[in-house]
Amino acid sequence: MAIRTVLLHASADSGFNDRLSFAVAFARQFGASVTALYTLYPTGVPRVGRALSIYVNELVREAKEKEAPLKARFDEALAAAGVSGAWERIEGDVASALRDAVTFADVTVVSETRYGTVDDELAATLPEHLALASNGPVIVVPTGKPVPARIGRVVVAWKPSREAGHAVRFALPVLAGADAVEVLTIAEGSEKAAASGARLTAYLASHGVKATHKHLSEVNAAAGIVAEVDAFGANLLVLGAYSRSRLAELVLGGVTASLLDNPPVPLLIAH
Structure with a gap:
């Protein structure tokens, strides 16, 4: 089976640039397109109690503000590499949205994140979660290490x-x-x-x-x-x-x- 669709986890964590570079280079090498999935609702945070609701609403507001520059970076990377793709925004939880989308992608690209920002903490459990819960392959890209231009x-x-x-x-x-x-x-x-x-x-x-x-x-x-x-x-x-x-x-x-x-x-x- 050929690789035709690369699913990319899009968020403002510190690993985004590295995994974007990897996903685009990987897609170019194997003749695939890249679908970036951007979610507004953070994973692992329940909507219980007024204080938590206020916190979640603030995270959602920040996610909306951060989306435009991330999408611009995504569009620029695809255009520079001559790779086709699409940006999708999902209102739901990132873990659930990615788990569902993995079924319809040939490979999913996420990051290992350890740098301690709020976005990093929210993304930190995704590699393990997707590996255990998904029915497709997951590529975990290290953050802050050289990104291969191709898989040789x-x-x-x-x-x-x-x-x-x-x-x-x-x-x-x-x-x-x-x-x-x-x-x-x-x-x-x-x-x-x-x-x-x-x-x-x-x-x-x-x-x-x-x-x-x-x-x-x-x-x-x-x-x-x-x-x-x-x-x-x-x-x-x-x-x-x-x-x-x-x-x-x-x-x-x-x-x-x-x-x-x-x-x-x-x-x-x-x-």
């Missing part, structure tokens, strides 16, 4: 799990268009991962993807992935999100939680 080198962090399988299938058009792909497996106490990685490499070859396979033993999974992304010179990392329960990852620590907190490069994730 990709690392697939592989383990034989349902989530990793979903991520790879969603990523097939991207992998097919990349210059180099590496399937990375990590032992984590079992050598089954190595055999599964070899099988995935052969499966990708049947789709025209020329991938290599690298297996690591006796290494922390998250640290090993980050180090290999750097060594390979990857500008995209593909992985399944939360192959064990989210609660277990929060309590015990885990690969997904670690990478979402500080992505080394844009992450293409699916649950």
Whole structure:
């Protein structure tokens, strides 16, 4: 399946410029259009009580004021790149609106935000929420790190799990268009991962993807992935999100939680 529609989360948080640049470059590379979704109502804030209603109304008022310069930036970026697109304003909650829209997009672009403004705080939970609740792939763009002009080198962090399988299938058009792909497996106490990685490499070859396979033993999974992304010179990392329960990852620590907190490069994730 070709990539034809890129959905972009539009808001005034500190990650907007980076993810806009990524979404436009990604769309240009794969011949897609970009739909920006701008919402007025903040996520996670209930309409309960007079004080909260006043606070929410103020946030909505500010969102309306911030929309015009963001849309102008969006229009300029698309025009400069020769990419088509559309800007949509939704009155509802951003998390619900994006979750619904993911169904009708080939990939959705959001940000990892850690800078502490009100807009950053409101957007901070979106990557995790969409990865768990959506039926499509999500690309999480790091804030404040170099934005790749194109996806040339990709690392697939592989383990034989349902989530990793979903991520790879969603990523097939991207992998097919990349210059180099590496399937990375990590032992984590079992050598089954190595055999599964070899099988995935052969499966990708049947789709025209020329991938290599690298297996690591006796290494922390998250640290090993980050180090290999750097060594390979990857500008995209593909992985399944939360192959064990989210609660277990929060309590015990885990690969997904670690990478979402500080992505080394844009992450293409699916649950």
